Amino acid sequence: MKITHIASECAPFAKSGGLGDVVYGLSRMTLTLGHTVKILIPNYKSHEEKIEKELFDSFPIKLDGESFDVRVYKAIFHEIEVYTIDSTHSKNLFQRDSIYGENDDPHRFLCFCYFALSFLSRHLSESPDILHLHDWPTGFSSCFLKFLFPDLNKRIKGTLFTIHNLKYQGIVKKNHLDYFNLNPDLLPVSYNQMDNSEYLNIAKAAIEEAKVCVVVSNTYLNEIKTPIAGEGLQDFIKERSDKFFPILNGIDTDFWNPEKDPYIHKNYRTNELIDSVIEAKYLNKHHLQKQLNLARSHAPLFIFVTRLVEQKGPYLIFEAIQQILKRGGQAVLLGSEPSKELKSLFESISDKENLYLDFTFQEKLSHLCFAAADAIVIPSLFEPCGLTQLIGMRYGTIPVVRKTGGLSDTVFDIEHSSLPLHLRNGFVFEYPTLDSMDYIINRTIDCYKNNPSTWKSLIKNCLNNPVGFQESAKKYLYLYEMIIS
Template sequence: MRILQVSAELFPLLKTGGLADIAGALPLALMADGQDARVLLPGFPAIMAGVHGLTPVAEFNAPWGERFALRFGHIATDGAPAMAAYVIDAPALYDRPGNPYEDASRQPYADNHRRFALLGWAAAQLAQSLDPLWQPEVVHAHDWHAALAPAYLHFAREAGQLKGARVGSVFTVHNLAYQGIFAPWTFPDLGLPGAAFQIDGLEYHGQVSFMKGGLCYADRITTVSPTYAREIQTPEQGCGLDGLLRQRSGVLSGILNAVDDKVWSPATDAALVQGFQTPEGRHMAGKARCKSVLQHQLGLAERPDAPLFILVSRLTEQKGLHLVLGGLDALLAQGGQLALLGAGEAWLEEAFRQRAAAAPQSVSVTIGYNEALAHQLFGAGDVTLVPSLFEPCGLTQMYGLKYGSLPLVRRVGGLADTVVDSSLEDLSSGEATGFVFDRFEVADYDRAVRRAFALYQRAPDWRRVRGHAMRRPADWRTAAAQYIDVYREALG
């Protein structure tokens, strides 16, 4: 099957969050299954630099009249065949400072509607034989940045512009809270017929919603965990789109994200000072060394007996970080340490900086993102904190599981699907992998932290649960097979 994956970022070339990890791993898993998978990416500088052998494919007009080029090359991958990639060569739109979505002042670019409409438009052009040597059978668009691809395909199909066999479309929601909302005056730039700007299309309270376009027009919709697929059909988690999602529930499914073993493996991870792979206590010396070295590196007290809680996250309200701040005194009073890596809302950054300044031997805060440090934190950590208000899937807890850093999570979304609570009364089932709480309140979070300390003090039980966690399967082969089934459904 010829499958075109469309996303705004892709690991290892460009990453701002978990979307890049999924966009980088899924095509490789599909290729390993024998599928002909290619990716389409915007020509951000890091992507242009990372795709090798770029050659011209064709030029095409954007809906608003500018002319751009499509290029083709390959992305080198460790231990796997190179990934075939199309890149939109549009320096005027993509060659800018800041991250892919915001300028250096953290303000969204004023022409983001054009920058990401072009991504969906190019996908639809490929479906209409823009590359005479390769035409996708399925276009798989990821999150709001690529969400117009299904809309463009729908209206091209209605107009009879698709040549040859039918091209199916799949849209994956990675986080419904980020919808790509734009002013109504941007609609004429998109090149869609007037019929698309209505309640059963992109219109959302008088504005333009890219996310809604993907949800309305895709042949099949997926999201990144089974629980989140159910939650987004409720008013509490539907972000104003729950009615539409209930209406389309027959084509909506949840496929749990997986972890790329070539990138995330404590046995082979080059970022770790010493690898470890067997979850049994006699072979975990590498983890103890990782902890000792990281404590020294971060200026924390070098105490092997102190449980090290780690937090690798965007610093936003969604991630439940006020719970961590509210419970920090109790965590430190019980002898724990906290190491944080992340960036986000200014008040959260400053609050954590202040706590680190007040207790530098117990709290370390690194603002920003550092891929190697993230790996080192999972390698060293005892507990991975993910107390989110909502969490579509979450990869952080999966990395914690693989690296023996037991996740402490709220029972929501993909966190509920991947972490089994540890009960001190019964650890014999072989299923417990972490600590789970229900209510989004400091008191519930604190109780989960106390249970983590209690288990940590029972070393044989801790090792048993850690072994369960590290053995939990999270392979891409299973996820890829589920996506292939969805692609077949999209083809009808």
């Protein structure tokens, strides 16, 4: 099969969160299983120098009276063809300092969808069987395909739309489509924003046009059918339940590999004796403590690797850090995108010997943190899938999570009596309250200090947990084949 992903991110070219990791990891595994994979993403300013690319195609476009060129660059990364797209458009659509967060994001990504399809239309003989779209930024590709690119549409067997996070849907005035010479009166009413027919809901339109929709965990699929996480689309989704399928994300186990990781101090094999793993993790802990000017200590080390946005429960994170320090532990926060108020709040904690704060995402440092830490805390208010708990388990770092979305499907409490012991791999709490946060931190520290045999079992269970993309890729391939047939 030939699969083309149109996405707003792909690691390492462009990465804001887990989406970029998933697009790359899934593509690499699909390629390994014998299929042809291409990826199309915008050519962002902030990431344009990461990997060498060459100009592959350039062509003129005229939209709304403005003529400009679309430029397509090609790179080969681990045998995957990655095409990055920008233009000479006067609005400088992608050569900006960040991937998201601009006032004109809907316009930027609608343009990207249009440019991507225009590029594919210039190479019809290489048309994919499947167009795989990811979240609202590329979701409208299937709609443009239907109304504006008939020749390409005939060659593509169908589109698959993966929902990584339904909170973000892409809302834009319908008359904005005049810019693309698409009469908004032609659009079905199912594209409309739920409470305002003058607006288009891009995620809703993508769901309507896709032959298959994937949600990144079974629990999150159930949640988006309710007001808890449906973000106003729960009834719309329930009416189309037959096209929805859950597939858990995985991680790239070659990139996240403690045996070969170049960014950690002491490498270790995940299948060696547990005492050897613990010794290696301790050496990494000592190295991290020295690097970050933390006190050298055998105290439990907790890490937080996250964006400090509402979804991730920043006030629960703040409470957890305070409780960890109160109980004599250490904490490292790699927390990107904080508001000024949140940054000031975290900086108000005074214990600098046992707390390290970094408000940017440092890729290399995150690897060392995963190898050094005893536990990773993820108290998300909602979490479609989550990747950091999987990375933590890959490195023998025990996840401490809230019971929501994909965290519910991947982390099981040590006292989960209905599960066999070998499947229990962490500490889980249910309610997003400060008391619940304190309780789960205390349980974790008590186990670390007072029950070393149980702690060893948890590490072993984490290391034995399959977290790669192989099963996920096989499930996607089944759905691709279902679309084609």
